[in-house]
Amino acid sequence: MTTSRSLVSVVDDDESVRESLPDLLREFGFAARAFASAEEFLASDCVAHTNCLILDIAMPGMGGPALQRELSRRQWAIPIVFITANRDDSIRPRLLEAGAVDCLFKPFSETALLEALSVALRSN
Amino acid sequence: MENEIARFVDALPGSVFTAPPDGRFDLVRSVLDDLPVLSALMDASGRLEFANRQLLAYFGKSLEELKDWGKAGIIHPDDLPGVCEAWDRALQSGTALDIEYRNRCADGIYRWFQTRGSPIRDAEGRIVLWHIVPLDIDDRKRAEAELAGEKQLLEMIASGRPLPDVLDALCKFFETAATGCLCGVYPIDWSGPTFQNAAAPSLPASYIAPMEGLPVRLDVAPCGVAAQTRTQVIVEDIESDSRWRDSSYRAHVLGHALRSVWSTPISSLDGRVLGTFCIYRRTPATPSSHQQELIAQVTHIASIALDRERKEAELKRSEAFLAQAQRLTLTGSLWWKTSTGEITWSEESYRLLEYPVTVTPTVELILRRCHPEDLPLVQEKVASAVRDGVNTDFEHRLVMPNGAVKHIHIVMQNVGFDSGAPEFMGAVTDITEWKLAQEKLRQSETYLAEAQKLSLTGSIGWRVADDQHFWSDETYRIFGYHPSTLISFPLILQRVHPEDLEVVQRALAEAQDGRDFDYEYRLLMPDGSVKHLHLVAHGMRDRDGRLEYIGAVQDVTQQRRSEEALGELRSELAHVSRVTSLGTLTASIAHEVSQPLSGIITNASTCLRMLASDPPNVDGARETARRTIRDGHRASEVITRLRALFARKTPTMEPVELNEATREVMALSRSELQRSRTTIRMELAEDLPLVMGDRVQLQQVIMNLLRNASEAMSEVDDRPREIVIRTARDKDDRVIVSVQDAGSGFEPHSAEKMFDAFYTTKQHGMGIGLSVSRSIIESHRGRLWAVPNDGPGVTFSFSIPRSLEEEGVEAHEHGDSARSLVAPDVPALGSV
DSSP, rough: OOOOOOEEEESSSSHHHHHHHHHHHHHHTTTTEEEESSSHHHTTTTTOOOOOEESSSSOOOSSSSHHHHHHHOOOOOOOEEEEEESSOOTHHHHHHHTTOSSSESSSOOOHHHHHHHHHHHHHH | OOOHHHHHHSSOHHHHHHSOOOOHHHHHHHHHHHHSSSOOOEETTTOOOEEEEEHHHHHHHHHHHSGOOOOOOOOBBBTTTHHHHHHHHHHHHOOOOOEEEEEEEEOOEEEEEEEEEEEETTSSSEEEEEEEEEEOOOHHHHHHHHHHHHHHHHHHHHTTOOOHHHHHHHHHHHHSSTTTTTEEEEETTTTTTOOOBBBBBBBBBHHHHGGTTTTTTTTTHHHHHHHHHHEEEESSSSTTTTTTOOOOOHHHHHHOOOEEEEEEEEETTTTTEEEEEEEESSSSSOOOHHHHHHHHHHHHOOOOOOOOHHHHHHHHHHHHHHHHHHHHTTEEEEEEETTEEEOOOOHHHHHHHHHOSOOOOOHHHHHHBBBBTTHHHHHHHHHHHHHHOOOEEEEEHHHHHHHHSEEEEEEEEOOOSOOTOOOOOOOOOOEHHHHHHHHHHHHHHHHHHHHHHHHTTEEEEETTTTEEEEHHHHHHHHHOOOOTOOOOHHHHHHBGGGGGHHHHHHHEEEEEEEEEEEEEEEEEEETTTTEEEEEEEEEOOOEEEEEEEEEEEEEOOHHHHHHHHHHHHHHHHHHHHHHHHHHHHHHHHHHHHHHHHHHHHHHHHHHHHHHHHHSSOOOHHHHHHHHHEEEEEHHHHHHHEEEEHHHHHHOOEEOOHHHHHHHHHHHHHHHHHHHTOEEEEEEEEEEEEEOOEHHHHHHHHHHHHHHHHHHHTOOOOOOEEEEEEEEEEEETOEEEEEEEEOOOOOOOOGGTTTGTTTOOSSSSSSSHHHHHHHHHHHHHHHHEEEEEEESSSEEEEEEOOOOGGGGGGOOOOOOOGTTOOOOOOOOHTTTO
């Protein structure tokens, strides 16, 4: 655990996720920020401070995997936990191979989220 | 009589006149005077001493005038020198004289006489007198001349001299025999009828020319009357004859200084009037009996000439016809007298053998044209024809000078009387064209056979009444019989697959009434292999009214096998697609529902954590709980939307041809039906209107009805398991499809219940299928119903209105909302 609260950023086009997930993260003890799109996140001042990124795969505009590639290109090594409503088992290994910490299928449990976050922040 | 007396005088013994005393001369003179013949006495120097009364009267001369007879002007000037010379010779030699010449009689006309002179000698044998007897032989002479003329005319006719020449000669002959007459022959062309080609050598053209082409009528001229009435017409003097007073003909005749006209019809032996013979005289006259005799004679000869001309024209015409016929049929005729080697060819024979008509035909010429390969045959035929005189008939080839080959057919018949010397009449026909056509036919038959072999299609003919079969080679091959086998029904049935035997037998029974066939059945070959055959046959009546089927039988085993394989592939594919679409559906449902679920779970977790904190964050918990409820509603909305999408079931509307759709279902179901030993008869109406609908859904209904029908008969063994599929068009322009089975049927009260979702009389549970079928049909604004048959079984039918468009049913496209939802696939039917 770090002294200052770790910042977890959420990027999802679904509003209910943007509403609910930051609250839960704060309950966990993290600082949380929500963005409606990858572009919004990249344009914000949070990129440098984000300790973990919770990222939706399918979004209008730049999708999750594209943002992952962009961050890697910019050499921002932010641990990423993907979330998706499409239960496509084939996508998970590809994402993990590309450096993602985990990929959670919606709806996911509190426990699964916490586990993924702890792995992500440990790797930090 | 005269001749007899003359002979009597001649016969008087010379002694009576031998040196008679002067007194006895008077006696002799008085005797001679009394004789009814011409008689005269001449002295030794040739002067006339005495002429009897008859002689003086005959010539109208006195003895004085006749004494120096050479100058008396009675002997024809042309004959006088000859007569003088003859007398000079007789007087010198003392031999009797007999000479013919013309004398001029008292009427001024020369007549022929035969004059005999006999010497009378005295006792010393010196000639003292000559007794002369001139005998009038003019009648005999003329008859002889006429006979000679007639003979000459007949010779002209017989030798084929041109008709105008003969007719001219005829006129001349008459004019010679009957002086003072001018003649014309007017042949008649009865097609007019008109006078044509008149012959009148002594009449001027100005007279004859206007006569040409004159109609043969009673009012035209004496010739018209003679021809029409078939009687002689005598106009003694046209100037005064009342019959011609008003005729232009009168002026024409008078204008040529003619007065009398005698016209006589020229009739053939069979009574036809061929023309008229007309005589004109420059003075009024009627014909003498001699002239009438001459007229009869001349018209007779003219009839022969005209008849011959007519017959020759006919002969020429028929010869022309024959030549034309030979030309057209490429048939030449020939005649061959073997004993003399004489051969005659018709013109066409020359043309056929390509020899100039100037060559004399020989057997050698024919053999020279013979194709070398056929030469032995022809030589043999010719030899046996000559040897045995038998009729012969054969074909062979010719090689023409330009190298072309001709096929000819020769027929020869022995028409000779003498069996030892055959005489052949024959015909030779150029059959090259026919041969080529035959070759072509043979070739096209070969092609057809080849085509049948390649397409595994045989042709058949079947005369029902006497069970006569006509099979092509391919049909024999399909059935595995040798082409020499005599085909009969037992033989056909022997090959039919036992399971199809009933179908075939029924088809044959129905064939008795001439209905067309279109059946599929199987053969079980001796080696145990199965062949699928498709038989199509059309019934028709032959000229004798006997029923005859012409058809084709195709070996469709390969097609059936591929169709079966295709069918399996299709059902596999259908399964795959169903699974796939279900998977896609699941994924979409999952996606749509998991979003709000995700929110619910996250909010609920947050809510619990807020309540569990110390102090509990009640406001935060309330807010998250509210969000949980909101997301719950959202999830439920998703479900509602999904349900709505399912319920909408927007079908793909398109124009559907129900016959075609039915045939496709048939093709898919054939193997399945065959396995259940069910036969199908299709009675599809022609000219069905298109209906608007979802082709696949309608096909699923048809398939469902077919399976129902098939299963309804699964326990039927006492009658054929036959399904009849019909399409029709009702009076309201709806298209009806019906499926008739011969199954166990249903109870009348269950007719409606049958369509309830879970009702079924069968173990395999078709109930859902019927219920879904009905809802599909109803969504097409149609109707599905069932009626029990008169016999066993049920008929299910549905009807669809011709056009749904007019009733405002739209063909929807899926909107954006359906992005994640596939069109419903009527999975309920697919699983039936």
